[in-house]
Amino acid sequence: MSTKHIVIIQGGMSETSSTALLEQRYRKAIAQRFDTTETTITTISIRNLAHDIADMHLTGVPSQALEAALDTVADATGIIALTPTYAGSYGGLFKAFADVIGNDRIAGTPVLLGATGGSSRHSMMLEMAMRPLFAAMRALTLPVAVFASSDDAHGTVLASRVDLAVAQLRHSLDHGKLPTIADHQFAPTAASSNPPALPAHLAQIAVVEEEVGIATPTNDFGVGGYTTGKGSTVKLLRSDGTKGTLRPDLEDFVPMDDLLK
Secondary structure: OOOEEEEEEEOOOOOOOHHHHHHHHHHHHHHHHOOHHHEEEEEEEHHHHHHHHHHHHHHOOOOHHHHHHHHHHHOOOEEEEEEEEEOOEEOHHHHHHHHHHOOOOOOOOEEEEEEEEOOHHHOOHHHHHHHHHHHHOOOEEOOOOEEEEHHHOOOHHHHHHHHHHHHHHHHHHHOOOOOOOOOOOOOOOOOOOOOOOOOOOOOOEEEEEEEEEEEEOOOOOOOOEEEEEEEEEEEEEEOOOOEEEEOHHHHOOOOHHHHOO
16 A cells, blocks of 8 residues: 655644644544554644745745745645634635645645634634635645634544544545546647537537627616627527527526527
8 A cells, every 4th residue: 555645734833832732633643543654744834934935925936945845745645734713714824835835736635624713713714714725726625624722622522523534534545636637538738739529518509709788777877878898699609500699698597498499
């Protein structure tokens, strides 16, 4: 069995921060759930790269330390992303590091989300901030996310939830990374830049022209009426060679068969 490389991206601001303590809980759960002889765990402490991250944003040139960290992230088979909560969202340094990672390095990689905060009232930041962030990076965010508040420091519920999250990571890694758009059969290649043929049910209509002009209601201030713009009427070319028109703003609920008559 191939070695599993788990990378913990840890955004705590001190060595004894609550985020660092949450990292230790994950390490303990990994030791229980994974075969330690076939698993490596690497922690990237973002605070140690703060100056390197800032310089990268300003110059576009990564330092040797930052480049090594990015290579570690790219080689990960699974990622655990942990951040403190500031103003109901992830930390600024955490976001700055995520921006440096970009959208390609972790595409398809399973990611566990975790955060810490002073109150459980901030727990929705995992779903409202962190999950969309990693979705934009095309990572595979696993269902169970863990928020640890000050009240959870010695609780068994937190330990159980961390264990469940790690169990999901183990299951995901056993089945490998998801294919990305670069792996997909319809992705353009260097040998052929031509797009694939459309499926038959989509090839029935070809948009050949857009006419100008959009009618908008006139309000009490005299704003509105007929304005120029694209999209009010679309001319269609049917598969039998005849033509038709479509008003998306008026006819988008009309059955397609009726539009093509």
